[in-house]
Amino acid sequence: MKYFKLPDLGEGLQEAEIVRWHVAVGDTVKADQLLVSVETAKALVDIPAPYDGVVAKLYGGEGDIIHVGEPLLGYEGEADAGTVVGRLEGGGSSQEDSFFIGAAPSTREHLATRATPAVRQLARQLGVELSGLTGSGHEGLITRTDVENAAQTELDRFGGERLRGVRRSMALNMARSHAEVVPVTIFGDADLHRWGPAREPLIRLAKAMAAACAVEPVLNSAFDGKSLSLKQHERLDLGIAVDTPDGLFVPVLRDVGHRTPADLKEGVMRLRADVQARSIPPKEMMGATLTLSNFGTLFGRYANPVVVPPQVAILAAGAIRDEPVAVDGAVVVHPVLPLSLTFDHRVVTGGEAARFFKALVEALEQPEA
Secondary structure (H helix, E strand, O other): OEEEEOOOOOOOOOEEEEEEEOOOOOOEEOOOOEEEEEEOOOOEEEEEOOOOEEEEEEOOOOOOEEEOOOEEEEEEOOOOOOOEEOOOHHHOOOOOOOOOOOOOOOOHHHHHHOEOHHHHHHHHHHOOOHHHOOOOOHHHOEOHHHHHHHHHHHHHHHOOOOOOHHHHHHHHHHHHHHHHOOEEEEEEEEEOOOOOOOOOHHHHHHHHHHHHHHHOHHHOEEEEOOOOEEEEOOOOOEEEOEEEOOEEEOOEEOOHHHOOHHHHHHHHHHHHHHHHOOOOOHHHHOOOOEEEEOHHHOOOOOOOOOOOOOEOEEEEEOOOEEEEEEEOOEEEEEEEEEEEEEEEOOOOOHHHHHHHHHHHHHHHOOOOO
């Protein structure tokens, strides 16, 4: 029997939740026939059969979480060598995922090696200490089931419901940001009195961010904290935070600096509609180089937005309010847009952030073209 593993679903997607199987054990399937629908942190994804064969075993049921590289199903039939892996059935080990019995069985290091890399990764994600587990596998191997049972025991003790899908991904991403990023937030306002009556704040913000990136491109970068490597992006692919009942989605508006306002408006409307319908392709949720949170459409003035690595900055826009401002010694009332910029101080200096922010506000305060 050969094993078809969960394929790489794209940048940043390490796991998926099984939503529905479209085949059963014993079914004969053809290449490209729909096998299973899964939900990632980004969207619903349909996974087709890689080749003809007979389904011998299904790994996981509806609601189970499968990690990239773990088997989805067992196959009897001709296989494409690029889509199958070796001995993975039952949480065992292939040559790549072997385990070793150390000389000091009382150490945490030894206990941690009594599990495959996939199981150790699962334990980290679920917050389970492998040192406290007794493995039920061959020669004491700690299995995925052991880890999940331990996590479930803790959950039962705490009560409540385990996070899944988008909300689970959000929790993991926020924890990662808290652990890695050194955040600093600065605040400012844009006076919009020269705008016309038909406001398009989201589009204006997007274009202003592109203009600010031209002044300080370091804020449109990716940073790898492990290798201490910084990569500046040639174009602005803007992630736009969209609030939904299922959690926070961040679809990506591509190449903002080189598109017209009308084209950007159409793109935003399409992305929002796809998010609301949960039909957005995974590729449309990947590759953001900088993020915009337009939380002011709901409520609020200033915020402390969270930078999600590998990005190094995020802008948050509050609600536009009519406020008194001083002009030539007189007090007048103008529409004012409050703004909050968080940047990763590991790689972005205060001067770079301030210059970016200044260029952003200056672009926003220009009359509409």
